Amino acid sequence: MILAEPTAPPASHESEFELVSRARLGDGDAQTELAERHRQALFFLALQLMGNRDDAMDVAQEALLRFFNTLHRFDCRRPVRPWLFQIVRNRVVDLYRRRKVRRHDSLDETDHEGNPQHVLVDETVDPERDASQAQLRKRMLAALDELSHIQREILVLRDYQDLSYSEIAETLNIPLGTVMSRLHGARKRLRQTLQSDLQSLAH
Amino acid sequence: MAQKCKCDFDEELISGYLDGALPQMQAQKVRLRLEDCSACRNLFNELSALREAAQTTRFVPPADDEWPELPKTRPSRFSRSLGWVVMIAWLMVVSVFALWRFLTSAGDPLEVFLVLGLPGSILLLFLSVLSDRLRELKTDRYRGVHR
Numbered sequence A: 001m002i003l004a005e006p007t008a009p010p011a012s013h014e015s016e017f018e019l020v021s022r023a024r025l026g027d028g029d030a031q032t033e034l035a036e037r038h039r040q041a042l043f044f045l046a047l048q049l050m051g052n053r054d055d056a057m058d059v060a061q062e063a064l065l066r067f068f069n070t071l072h073r074f075d076c077r078r079p080v081r082p083w084l085f086q087i088v089r090n091r092v093v094d095l096y097r098r099r100k101v102r103r104h105d106s107l108d109e110t111d112h113e114g115n116p117q118h119v120l121v122d123e124t125v126d127p128e129r130d131a132s133q134a135q136l137r138k139r140m141l142a143a144l145d146e147l148s149h150i151q152r153e154i155l156v157l158r159d160y161q162d163l164s165y166s167e168i169a170e171t172l173n174i175p176l177g178t179v180m181s182r183l184h185g186a187r188k189r190l191r192q193t194l195q196s197d198l199q200s201l202a203h
Numbered sequence B: 001m002a003q004k005c006k007c008d009f010d011e012e013l014i015s016g017y018l019d020g021a022l023p024q025m026q027a028q029k030v031r032l033r034l035e036d037c038s039a040c041r042n043l044f045n046e047l048s049a050l051r052e053a054a055q056t057t058r059f060v061p062p063a064d065d066e067w068p069e070l071p072k073t074r075p076s077r078f079s080r081s082l083g084w085v086v087m088i089a090w091l092m093v094v095s096v097f098a099l100w101r102f103l104t105s106a107g108d109p110l111e112v113f114l115v116l117g118l119p120g121s122i123l124l125l126f127l128s129v130l131s132d133r134l135r136e137l138k139t140d141r142y143r144g145v146h147r
Helices: A016-024 A028-050 A052-070 A079-099 A125-145 A149-160 A164-174 A176-193 A193-203 B011-018 B024-036 B038-055 B077-105 B109-138
Strands: none
Touching: A016 A028, A028 A052, A028 A149, A052 A079, A052 A149, A079 A149, A079 A164, A125 A149, A125 A176, A125 B024, A125 B038, A149 A164, A149 A176, A149 B038, A164 A176, A176 A193, A176 B011, A176 B024, A193 B038, B011 B024, B011 B109, B024 B038, B077 B109
16 A cells, blocks of 8 residues: 655645745636645644544635635745644634534544554554554554643644644744643643553563 | 653653754753653653654545545635625615614504514524624633634
């Protein structure tokens, strides 16, 4: 099975600045190019925050539409992705708020044959070594559901999306100093939940 | 149970060190701590394992044909805004003028009820929804989430 590439935007001859400038003027091709560059990353973020594939598709698509509709407020010199992530994250909060309850679908769900629904299995690595790693990955996805929304989003942004502290601060609209303490709180909680898995991994 | 560092070292710094987010001085402080304290080293190793697990998780991406086509948008903000302003101004002028003309000419209470009943009830419904929304805001579980 082919693994999905990490979510870094693909290299292109045309800079993002030029694309955004054209999209701002209503250029449909530039909008399509921007959408194709970022939609997968937006989908993964929404999936990691909500655990539901259909919702994640909707949120990613809506985020792109909202981005194009508010391009006049966007400073073209800034990178696009944190801004898009901020829209996705706000949209997820809006959805939960509207549904009144926090209903994360579990990311570690399996289909009727017992295969993980959302996660690709890497068959190229050493199966013996990977068994406990795979178990930890699976348990970690389940453990995300036990975190508060605030803890889950910061952990997803740092450890799954690999955003820097300043990008996280921008996305969540919080001071840079808060990022480290909030992130550590989330990791501490996760570590407590997964203590037995971590110990078996160490031995 | 996880071993806990007895020397009250700030664990947040270990998390920051793992992310490469500390200034040089603090990073050096953590490096020395990790050499000396097995509990801190254990914490660092476990946090590293968690981060590695997250970073090596690969999610199933949607196929290209699963994405709906984006509607082509053209910049029509000016005409849209102007349209709203003109429409709201027109509605306000016409409503105030019609109400004034009606109240100064109508005498029959039934006629007043028939004409003002519908807009009056819509206004009451709107106010009721508005008050519900304001009440919900006070108990919103995501109030603390910064926008």
